[in-house]
Amino acid sequence: MKNRKAKSNRAQADYFELLVCQYICHLYGITFSYSQDLAELSNKVLVLPSGRERLKLQNDNFIKIQPKIKEILNYEIGQKGRVINVIWVGRNLLIETTSDVDAEHITKQKTRFSIKSIASTGTGTLxxxxxxxxxxxxxxxxxxxxxxxxxxxxxxxxxxxxxxxxxxxxxxxxxxxxxxxxxxxxxxxxxxxxxxxxxxxxxxxxxxxxxxxxxxxCNDEDLYVIIVNSCDVIIYKPIEKNxxxxxxxxxxxxxxxxxxxxxxxxxxxxxxxxxxxxxxxxxxxxxxxxxxx
DNA sequence: AAGCTGATTTCAGCTAAACG
DNA sequence: CGTTTAGCTGAAATCAGCTT
Structure with a gap:
């Protein structure tokens, strides 16, 4: 039972969500409005034991999902029009949705992402x-x-x-x-x-x-779940599991x-x-x- | 009744420890 | 090893008790 407190940190998950937000903003020329949060979260992770490795893990996992996010959004843009806004949902709508990041299209429709970044194997808590x-x-x-x-x-x-x-x-x-x-x-x-x-x-x-x-x-038709771990990237639409x-x-x-x-x-x-x-x-x-x- | 405050619960999330 | 169990974090929601 060593280093119990070092086990987990929400800041890591939040940091990862913001990397995705930033990426989507970059893809579609949208102003990224969470720079301050991202910097603060980065510092929070850095002061943890093995902080540098934790950040690196998130960055590496993020690189793995970039093409997938792009692929999904390009498809969705065909359906819903161009992306005009990116919203970090985080834990704000806990009851309503498990979405972490929402991309808002010009038609007001959304494409939502629940993202899990995992160090080793597994699919995280459902x-x-x-x-x-x-x-x-x-x-x-x-x-x-x-x-x-x-x-x-x-x-x-x-x-x-x-x-x-x-x-x-x-x-x-x-x-x-x-x-x-x-x-x-x-x-x-x-x-x-x-x-x-x-x-x-x-x-x-x-x-x-x-x-x-x-x-x-699985009642949200705009939601995608993306799980990235050490061996692969898993993507599914919950609605398809209805x-x-x-x-x-x-x-x-x-x-x-x-x-x-x-x-x-x-x-x-x-x-x-x-x-x-x-x-x-x-x-x-x-x-x-x-x-x- | 309505507002404040501090304690507790809820829930998404990550991952170490235990197990076999 | 892979799988299962469970400790910890953080922030919002809820609750209980007190005051206005």
């Missing part, structure tokens, strides 16, 4: 669901259990007044306490996973389809662990789900992360 989305799509309300998890921990510490944040810090700073909290949290983690599996399998087909369409964000003629969607028991499961679409393993916590098991909120298989 979706990260909090309690609200879990309740909405799976009908699982875990708030009572979540409360109980914290009560267990408070009882164990005999600490009933301290704020949750303070307790969390205290536990994080003691490997012994953290061990206890993790063990306690794991019970609930497994519980939530079980609840979600059966809730999912018991949904009517239509609701399963709704859920899967939501996690792929599930219409599907007969069977289910979680199969043989591809399951205590904390994760695989969703099969017409018997083909398609999505992998992780049930865990955002900031450490036993000391933070639960979430589910969904990945392509």
């Amino acid at each position: 979706k990260n669901l909090g309690a609200r989305q879990i309740q909405k799509f799976l009908g699982v309300n875990f708030s009572a259990q979540y409360k109980k998890m914290w009560e267990d921990l408070r009882d164990y510490l005999n600490e009933h007044d301290l704020s949750q944040g303070k307790i969390k810090k205290k536990v994080q700073n003691s490997s012994c306490l953290l061990k206890w909290a993790t063990k306690n949290g794991q019970k609930y983690q497994i519980m939530l996973n079980d609840l979600c599996v059966s809730a999912f399998n018991n949904l009517p087909l239509k609701k399963k389809v709704d859920f899967l369409n939501f996690i792929t964000d 599930l219409k003629l599907i007969k069977n969607i289910e979680v199969k028991k043989d591809k399951m662990t205590d904390v994760g499961y695989t969703i099969f679409v017409d018997n083909k393993p398609t999505y992998r789900v992780q049930t865990n916590n955002t900031n450490g098991i036993g000391i933070s909120a639960f979430c589910q992360r969904i990945f392509w298989v």
Whole structure:
């Protein structure tokens, strides 16, 4: 467990998004209005451990996707007219869209990009669901259990007044306490996973389809997803993954662990789900992360 | 009722650590 | 090794409690 804090940084993803913005502006002679942000982000990344390598990775990955972006936009320009504006969406419209960068055409139509830059292999997180989305799509309300998890921990510490944040810090700073909290949290983690599996399998087909369409964000016809990692560039349009003629969607028991499961679409393993916590098991909120298989 | 403030949650994202 | 699990970041959204 060395260098934990060095693990990830949002600034890297933001920096990458802005490289793409800048490139599109350059392609179509549009003023790039995020120079200041780009410079600040570059500095933020640079001060991290191996900052220089991190920046280089983003720059290298960016070079790999340039021709693809150009190709897509040239096609879209044929449909929607020339590009007149580039908008860094970033995390501003979290609920509405996963788009990171929007190119606006003269017809007011858009071409949107969700971009993932990954150092090694894999396709990144497809979706990260909090309690609200879990309740909405799976009908699982875990708030009572979540409360109980914290009560267990408070009882164990005999600490009933301290704020949750303070307790969390205290536990994080003691490997012994953290061990206890993790063990306690794991019970609930497994519980939530079980609840979600059966809730999912018991949904009517239509609701399963709704859920899967939501996690792929496939109601947006202007959206492209571009994933770049050490071996290749993956591009798809979520709308093309819209599930219409599907007969069977289910979680199969043989591809399951205590904390994760695989969703099969017409018997083909398609999505992998992780049930865990955002900031450490036993000391933070639960979430589910969904990945392509 | 409406506004403020600080705490907590949500969610996209990256990647180290653990696992087999 | 490749795959799975999970810790961490950051910023917006939401919530709870207090005040006006």
